[in-house]
Amino acid sequence: MTPFDSRQRLCTTCGARTPALVCSEDGSLTVQLREYLPGAEVKVGDLIGERYVITRRLGEGGYSSVFAAQHVVTGQALAIKVLKATWPGPDEQAVRRFYREASVTAGLSHPNTIRVFDVGQTEGGSFWLAMELLVGPSLEDRMQERLASGQVLTQREAIEFAVPVLRSLHEAHGRHLVHRDLKPANIVLADVAGETVVKVLDFGIAQTSGSTLTTTGMALGTPAYMSPEQCQGLDLDGRSDLYSLGIVLYRSVTGDVPFADLNPVKLMQAHLSRPLPDLRRAARTDLTQSFVAVVQRALDKDLLRRWQHAADMREALDAVALEMARTSLDMQAFSLSPDHAPRRRKSGRIEPVQLPPLGQELGSEAVVDSTQATGPMPPLSARSATSRVLRGATSAAKHQPPEADALLHMPPLPPLPKMSPVPAPPPPPPPPAAPESVPPPPEAAVVPPPAQAGSGERRSPLFKKTMPMGSDRPTARLPRPSGGGSGKG
Numbered sequence: 001m002t003p004f005d006s007r008q009r010l011c012t013t014c015g016a017r018t019p020a021l022v023c024s025e026d027g028s029l030t031v032q033l034r035e036y037l038p039g040a041e042v043k044v045g046d047l048i049g050e051r052y053v054i055t056r057r058l059g060e061g062g063y064s065s066v067f068a069a070q071h072v073v074t075g076q077a078l079a080i081k082v083l084k085a086t087w088p089g090p091d092e093q094a095v096r097r098f099y100r101e102a103s104v105t106a107g108l109s110h111p112n113t114i115r116v117f118d119v120g121q122t123e124g125g126s127f128w129l130a131m132e133l134l135v136g137p138s139l140e141d142r143m144q145e146r147l148a149s150g151q152v153l154t155q156r157e158a159i160e161f162a163v164p165v166l167r168s169l170h171e172a173h174g175r176h177l178v179h180r181d182l183k184p185a186n187i188v189l190a191d192v193a194g195e196t197v198v199k200v201l202d203f204g205i206a207q208t209s210g211s212t213l214t215t216t217g218m219a220l221g222t223p224a225y226m227s228p229e230q231c232q233g234l235d236l237d238g239r240s241d242l243y244s245l246g247i248v249l250y251r252s253v254t255g256d257v258p259f260a261d262l263n264p265v266k267l268m269q270a271h272l273s274r275p276l277p278d279l280r281r282a283a284r285t286d287l288t289q290s291f292v293a294v295v296q297r298a299l300d301k302d303l304l305r306r307w308q309h310a311a312d313m314r315e316a317l318d319a320v321a322l323e324m325a326r327t328s329l330d331m332q333a334f335s336l337s338p339d340h341a342p343r344r345r346k347s348g349r350i351e352p353v354q355l356p357p358l359g360q361e362l363g364s365e366a367v368v369d370s371t372q373a374t375g376p377m378p379p380l381s382a383r384s385a386t387s388r389v390l391r392g393a394t395s396a397a398k399h400q401p402p403e404a405d406a407l408l409h410m411p412p413l414p415p416l417p418k419m420s421p422v423p424a425p426p427p428p429p430p431p432p433a434a435p436e437s438v439p440p441p442p443e444a445a446v447v448p449p450p451a452q453a454g455s456g457e458r459r460s461p462l463f464k465k466t467m468p469m470g471s472d473r474p475t476a477r478l479p480r481p482s483g484g485g486s487g488k489g
Helices: 092-106 139-148 155-174 238-254 264-273 289-298 310-335 380-398
Strands: 009-011 052-060 064-071 077-083 116-121 127-132 187-192 195-200 464-466 475-477
Touching: 009 092, 052 077, 077 092, 092 116, 092 127, 139 187, 139 238, 155 187, 155 195, 155 238, 155 289, 155 310, 238 289, 238 310, 289 310
Parallel strands: none
Antiparallel strands: 052 064, 064 077, 077 127, 116 127, 187 195, 464 475
16 A cells, blocks of 8 residues: 555545646646545534535444435435445545446446435545435345244235345446446335335445455455456356345245354355255245246356356246236236136145036026927927037046146137028828728727738637617627636636
């Protein structure tokens, strides 16, 4: 570290030392690196940049503190992030990265990225960043709330926050800006006009060497979400942020990160060599195979097999959400007609769908029982067509195997053809009159069939008519047997 010289200033772009306020090499504004003095840190009530009044402290991290502030002229509420002072003074590289990332973040305009308004240095030498003030819990707070009640985020909720994060990362990666510290604490579910808007914080604010491992509260935070190449100290690109987002998704549905260790060195070694635990077994909510595949690819240790762009991963999650929406619509449509739902036997087999009995409604057409129909019957062709449809539908239901898992989708019956009235057949001709000498048989007598013409055989009647004594009406008696017997048994 270069010794402090009150006559020299630092160019935040090229790193040159110059006494001028503006660098002659690139025209950037220079800053003064001052030695740390106790009591010079930012406090509530201080005036920052001659226009922002610090109202309260919001939080503190490993390398910065965040305050709520208000513009003295417009009254706009905003947040002020202050780079922590270190002894004997600020690191030159940390200051350069702070300004570089602040200028790049200020150029980001995506709605899911926090807005940066201003950057500067206080009279005491502290470096500050004015940004959008967000009202709402962080994703870390939401996860902790669910875990306190024994629950985790659902797959749908995980997709709902991951897709906006990927949209924000897509813009940042397009400007060659890597977040390098993506975790639930840096994802805020902000309340904007009554709606929840996902915001990504701390874009590209680089940390000083070793601060993530030695600062209290950060040893398990940042290393738990670091990519393998970040653990090795290699050059990073957007794929490192996608790995970190995969860790966030894993934790959202399981309640814990895939690799955890109190020793930061062992934790980083796990990112390099330890295989990823089975997400389906660790999940505490229902997951689809497509969602599991997206997370597993994001957590691939090989850069070439990982998602290459934030847009690719976002499109994959959008497809998972669309699949879930279609399944939900199918279930709603299925629940509208519960009578057609298959009944599952005790053995696990699904019973085939049975047709309703004749005479009941089937869809929009009624099945007519011809045995109970009144009026003239339809033509034979119409009856045959209807009978074939009914026989085919009934046969399909009877021969449906019990192992079938799909419903029997029966096509709607064709409407019955219009039945035209059939003319009544002509009445049969009257029978020929019996001879006058032969009286008509009584009602109880059985008339034998007439003898065929030309046969020449005369059949005797079964009954003979006689006139009993004292009666004027004929009676019927059995004829005497031809053998001369009495006819008694």
